[in-house]
Amino acid sequence: MDLWQTLVESLRRTEVPAITFQELLLVLLVATALSIPRRSWRYFGLLATAVHELGHALAAVTSGQRLSGIRLRLDHSGTTTTYSRSRAAAAWSCFWGYPVPAVVGAGFVTAGFSGWGPAAIAASILVLVASMLFLRNLAGFLVTAVAIACALALILLVPHAFVGHVAVVLGLAMLVAAVRDLFKLANVHLRRRDRLATSDAYLLYRATAVPSGVWIFLFAVLVAGSWVAAWQPISLILGRGA
Structure with a gap:
């Protein structure tokens, strides 16, 4: 069976994973361990940055802008360069950075609980492979x-029933990462104003004259909404275990 056929077959729905209350607690613990401690965040944060920049890139492409390139750096920073004559389109692509890790996280959690975990992992492989066409630096x-190698290992070596559990872990970790990055953004505006030039909220203010605080609030609304969506299947299991 070749790699492409394996990926295509992974896009199908599989058996819904039976996640018990005890397993869910372990999943929550692992997800937190990926996104909170500095040592693990040093590595997992790179994936969150990649998703952030892919959010900018996808928004740019869907709004008719020209995507020039994506740069990811090992200090968790990144840059997505686009060209557009429309301020509205430029603001649209600038906005979809911080909310996207949370949206993707909610999607992974929902997919994991509903039997679409392997499909979510396989789809992410295709997106990551396509993104390599626009990468402009070695990092x-x-x-x-x-990221592609790890996702391929999951698809090729791990039983599909267990991949659903992994999708939930990754989704929750990405949701935690989105909250962490949102606090980091707020800190830039409150205490590290010398770094405002790196803030998407500040860039949106410069492009639209709408205050940065409004944009940060909108980011927070979408992140919170993603948490609510992801929490629905989790709350059912917690309710049964209570």
Whole structure:
């Protein structure tokens, strides 16, 4: 069976994983361990940055802008370069950075609980492979290649029933990462104003004259909404275990 056929077959729905109350607690613990401690965040945060920049890139493409390139750096920063004559389109692509890790996280959690975990992982492989066409630095290639290799290992070596559990872990970790990055953004505006030039909220203010605080609030609304969506299947299991 070749790799392409395996990926295609992984896009189908599989048996819904039976996640018990005890397993869910372990899943929550692992997800937190990926996104909170500095040592693990040093590596998992790179994936969150990649998703953030892919959010900018996808928004740019869907709004008719020209995507020039994506750069990912090992200090968790990144840049997506686009060209557009429309301020509205430029603002649209600038907005979809911080909310996207949370949206993707909610999607992974929902997919994991509903039997679409392997499909979510396989789809992410296709997106990451496509993104390599726009990467413009070695660190970006390295981060993306490692992510693709790990996802391929899940699809090829891990039983599909267990991949659903992994999708839930990754989704929750990405949701935690989105909250962490949102606090980091707020800190830039409150205490590290010398770094405002790196803030998407500040860039949106410069492009639209709408205050940065409004944009941060909108980011927070979408992140919170993603948490609510992801929490629905989790609350059912917690309710049964209570």
